[in-house]
Amino acid sequence: MVTNKKQDRDAREARVRVRAFQARRAVNEHQVKRRARDNLIAGVSVVAVLALAVGAQVLFFADGPGNAEPSSAASATPSASSESTDNANSGDVPPSSLAEDRTWSGTLALNGIPLEIELDGALAPQGVASTINLINTGFYQDVTCHRLTNGGFFVLQCGDPTGTGSGGPGYTYGPVENAPSDNVYPAGTLAMARQGENGYSMGSQFFIVYDDTTISSDAAGGYTVLGRVTSGLDEIKAQITDAGVANGSSDGAPAVPTSITQVSVQ
Numbered sequence: 001m002v003t004n005k006k007q008d009r010d011a012r013e014a015r016v017r018v019r020a021f022q023a024r025r026a027v028n029e030h031q032v033k034r035r036a037r038d039n040l041i042a043g044v045s046v047v048a049v050l051a052l053a054v055g056a057q058v059l060f061f062a063d064g065p066g067n068a069e070p071s072s073a074a075s076a077t078p079s080a081s082s083e084s085t086d087n088a089n090s091g092d093v094p095p096s097s098l099a100e101d102r103t104w105s106g107t108l109a110l111n112g113i114p115l116e117i118e119l120d121g122a123l124a125p126q127g128v129a130s131t132i133n134l135i136n137t138g139f140y141q142d143v144t145c146h147r148l149t150n151g152g153f154f155v156l157q158c159g160d161p162t163g164t165g166s167g168g169p170g171y172t173y174g175p176v177e178n179a180p181s182d183n184v185y186p187a188g189t190l191a192m193a194r195q196g197e198n199g200y201s202m203g204s205q206f207f208i209v210y211d212d213t214t215i216s217s218d219a220a221g222g223y224t225v226l227g228r229v230t231s232g233l234d235e236i237k238a239q240i241t242d243a244g245v246a247n248g249s250s251d252g253a254p255a256v257p258t259s260i261t262q263v264s265v266q
Contacts, residue, residue: 078155080193080205087200091171098129106265110258115232124177127192127224134204135263145258151250154211156241157193159204168203175199179222185209188229210241
C-alpha cells in the first residue's frame with residue numbers, strides 16, 4: 001500500500017516536471033520565433049531607411065545639377081527632380097524648331113549682376129528651344145538659384161520655381177544634347193540639370209559652371225550644354241559664389257541668397 005502511494009506520488013511529480021519542461025520549451029520556442037521576427041522586421045526597416053536615404057540623394061543630385069547629379073570625386077551632380085518618363089518626353093514640350101538652328105545672344109542677371117550669354121540652337125536645339133520659350137514667357141523672372149557647390153565641383157544651379165530643387169515647368173524632355181566627350185565643363189558653361197541615369201528628365205533647372213569642372217557621364221550620357229557665359233562671370237564669383245554655401249558645407253543653398261532678376265535673348 002505504501003509502495004503504491006509512493007509510486008502514485010512519483011508519477012504525479014514526473015507528470016508535473018514534464019508539463020513544466022514542455023511549458024518552458026514552448027515559451028523558449030516562442031521567444032526564439034519572436035526574436036527572429038523582430039530581427040527580420042528590424043533588418044527590413046534598416047534596408048528601407050537606407051533605400052530612402054539613397055533615393056533622396058539620387059533625387060537631390062539627379063537633374064543635371066539639382067534633382068540631378070554632377071559627379072566629382074566628392075559625388076556631386078547637377079540634378080533636377082521631375083515627373084519624367086525614361087526615354088520619352090512628358091507634357092507640353094516646346095518644339096525644337098524654336099531654336100531656329102542658330103546662336104542666340106542675351107543677358108542673364110543674377111541679383112542685378114549681368115551675365116552676357118550665348119545659346120547654341122544648332123548643337124542643342126531641344127534644350128535651347130525650351131529655354132527660349134521659358135525666357136519669353138517670363139517663367140524665370142525672380143526664380144532663385146537654390147544650389148551652389150564648391151568642393152571640387154563648381155556649379156551654381158538655378159531655375160526651380162519652388163526653390164527646393166524638385167520643381168520644374170510642368171514638362172520634361174530629352175535626350176542629352178551637346179555634352180562634352182571628355183566630361184570637362186569649362187568655366188562659363190551653361191548646361192541643363194537632370195536626374196541621374198535619365199536623359200529625359202530635363203525641365204527648367206540649369207547650372208552655371210563658374211570654374212572648370214569634370215562631371216562624369218552616367219548611363220544617360222553627360223549634361224546638355226546650352227551655351228556659355230561670355231562676360232560677367234568674374235563678378236558673379238566675387239559677389240556670390242566666393243561667399244560659399246549657407247551652411248558651411250560644399251553643397252547647398254548659396255550663402256548669398258541669389259535670384260534671377262532679368263533674362264532676355266534675341
